[in-house]
Amino acid sequence: MSIKDEQTAALADLIACPTCDALYQNVEPQFQQRAVCTRCHTVLSAPIKGSVARIVALAIAVVVFLIAAVFLPFLRIEANGFKNASSIFDAAFSFSAAHLVVLSIAVLILILFIPMARAALLIFALSPLLLQRPPFRGAYLAFRWSEDLRPWSMAEIFVLGVGVALVKIVDLARVEVGAAFWLFSILVVFNVFQDTLLCRSSVWRALDRARNGVRND
Numbered sequence: 001m002s003i004k005d006e007q008t009a010a011l012a013d014l015i016a017c018p019t020c021d022a023l024y025q026n027v028e029p030q031f032q033q034r035a036v037c038t039r040c041h042t043v044l045s046a047p048i049k050g051s052v053a054r055i056v057a058l059a060i061a062v063v064v065f066l067i068a069a070v071f072l073p074f075l076r077i078e079a080n081g082f083k084n085a086s087s088i089f090d091a092a093f094s095f096s097a098a099h100l101v102v103l104s105i106a107v108l109i110l111i112l113f114i115p116m117a118r119a120a121l122l123i124f125a126l127s128p129l130l131l132q133r134p135p136f137r138g139a140y141l142a143f144r145w146s147e148d149l150r151p152w153s154m155a156e157i158f159v160l161g162v163g164v165a166l167v168k169i170v171d172l173a174r175v176e177v178g179a180a181f182w183l184f185s186i187l188v189v190f191n192v193f194q195d196t197l198l199c200r201s202s203v204w205r206a207l208d209r210a211r212n213g214v215r216n217d
């Protein structure tokens with residue numbers, strides 16, 4: 001083994017704290033235990049038994065819910081005998097000025113397409129592991145992209161924004177929230193669950209084990 005190979009192998013045994021860069025030996029904690037950075041208390045690894053199956057199940061639910069939310073009514077507003085029902089596309093494209101079309105497209109990308117892309121990438125990267133098969137080529141890249149997209153997935157901010165807007169107009173008009181609004185609200189809860197279950201270092205280890213033909217629990 002060359003010196004470079006030895007150095008690479010030695011580095012693979014180390015894990016860096018994502019917050020303060022402190023280096024630790026990469027020892028996998030038992031299920032329900034956590035590895036915490038002693039310097040800044042960031043959680044480095046917190047494996048949960050069966051988390052891969054639950055992450056994939058939640059990702060499938062996110063895809064189904066988002067597709068359903070596109071077709072179901074989002075809001076129904078009634079004021080002075082005038083009724084208007086709108087879908088999520090109507091809500092995003094409600095800016096009438098031409099130069100705000102860019103904003104509408106950005107809203108749709110952030111609330112629909114990025115959450116859907118994240119879920120699809122997770123399903124692609126992790127579903128072979130459930131069947132005790134090696135991951136697809138590109139699974140590592142797919143998981144990295146899904147993590148990179150995490151800060152840009154803004155369905156919860158959208159639900160919060162709509163909630164605030166509804167409180168403001170509730171005196172002026174009768175507002176009924178549609179099924180799509182509730183689907184988005186449930187998606188917020190799913191996202192919280194998924195973030196709790198998704199321990200990045202455990203997923204990388206699970207991918208490594210599957211690639212090397214070792215069974216994942």
Ligand SMILES: [Zn+2]
Nearest residue numbers: 017020037040
């Ligand atoms: Zn740290």
